[in-house]
Amino acid sequence: MMTARPLAETLPPLRGRLQADAPLGPQTWFRVGGPAEALVRPADVEDLCAFLRALAPELPVIPIGAASNLIVRDGGVPGVVVKLARDFGDIVVQADGIVAGAAALDTTVAEQAAAAGLTGLEWLWGIPGSLGGAVAMNAGAYAGDISQVLDWAEIVTRSGELVRCEAPALGFAYRHAALPPGGMVVRARLRAQPGDPVAIAARIAEIRAARGTTQPVHARTGGSTFRNPPDMKAWELIEAAGCRGLMRGAAQVSELHCNFLINTGGATAADIEGLGEEVRRRVRAASGVELEWEIRRIGVPGSVLPQGEGET
Numbered sequence: 001m002m003t004a005r006p007l008a009e010t011l012p013p014l015r016g017r018l019q020a021d022a023p024l025g026p027q028t029w030f031r032v033g034g035p036a037e038a039l040v041r042p043a044d045v046e047d048l049c050a051f052l053r054a055l056a057p058e059l060p061v062i063p064i065g066a067a068s069n070l071i072v073r074d075g076g077v078p079g080v081v082v083k084l085a086r087d088f089g090d091i092v093v094q095a096d097g098i099v100a101g102a103a104a105l106d107t108t109v110a111e112q113a114a115a116a117g118l119t120g121l122e123w124l125w126g127i128p129g130s131l132g133g134a135v136a137m138n139a140g141a142y143a144g145d146i147s148q149v150l151d152w153a154e155i156v157t158r159s160g161e162l163v164r165c166e167a168p169a170l171g172f173a174y175r176h177a178a179l180p181p182g183g184m185v186v187r188a189r190l191r192a193q194p195g196d197p198v199a200i201a202a203r204i205a206e207i208r209a210a211r212g213t214t215q216p217v218h219a220r221t222g223g224s225t226f227r228n229p230p231d232m233k234a235w236e237l238i239e240a241a242g243c244r245g246l247m248r249g250a251a252q253v254s255e256l257h258c259n260f261l262i263n264t265g266g267a268t269a270a271d272i273e274g275l276g277e278e279v280r281r282r283v284r285a286a287s288g289v290e291l292e293w294e295i296r297r298i299g300v301p302g303s304v305l306p307q308g309e310g311e312t
Helices: 045-054 106-115 122-126 131-136 197-214 234-240 269-287
Strands: 017-023 035-041 061-064 070-072 077-083 091-094 097-101 150-156 162-166 184-191 251-253 261-263 296-298
Touching: 045 150, 045 184, 070 269, 091 106, 097 106, 097 131, 106 122, 106 131, 106 197, 122 197, 131 184, 234 269, 251 269, 261 269
Parallel strands: 035 077, 061 077, 070 296
Antiparallel strands: 017 035, 091 097, 097 184, 150 162, 150 184, 251 261
16 A cells, blocks of 8 residues: 655655654644744755746745744645745844845844944844744834835745735735745845934933833734734733733733733743633623734644634
């Protein structure tokens, strides 16, 4: 009796790295989740384009970056997971902006701009994760977001085409960008202006201090869990629903900032996602407001989740 070949053995050639049944949990900030059926780390943009062009169109492809705002479910991720790593992390400083690869950390982009005496990107220091993910979700903090500073983004489509999209074409909205279907951001240009280096450094120091005192930055967390509803703060709704400190297994709603979920040690992805769904249920019951996940959730549950706890 013949058995199906493992997916990794059927994939197109790659100059980068290919790993079958690759553990993803250790790569996420929550440190939970199952393996990728196949994890691909392309060598460069050309490698990524060639791989996707040759890949069977019916195969699911899921990109991940720094995995800071991500839950990988316990059953793992079927298909191909693409991780853009160091080779996509170059940062080029220009007179009036920054051109950076998708894997460049947001904090590093902010620091490079500051070192060059460029202002307008200090708020990026408050965003955990990498630039590709920040563009894909129009990340923002401290009165700034990507839509305010993006000139263009280079995106590799699912068919392996490299396209450059000007900012207006991306249809930015609150925590949303309309990327081409299956598209992956590989590079972007952010506008900035010459400024006073002392003032720029002071603003970054202010943001660093604010994060350290108001967010559980040293915990296993995934950043802001839920989007803010219009004219509301998610954390205030969660607080009012009595969820601060709420636990499920080893997952906890942060005592410090209740729009953060924490793996206190030994939590499963199901614990974390299930806790988030319980928070949503309690907020809905208390206020009638339906919180929307900001954290991205991928993969297959390791056990059956209560109805309604699927991917959004």
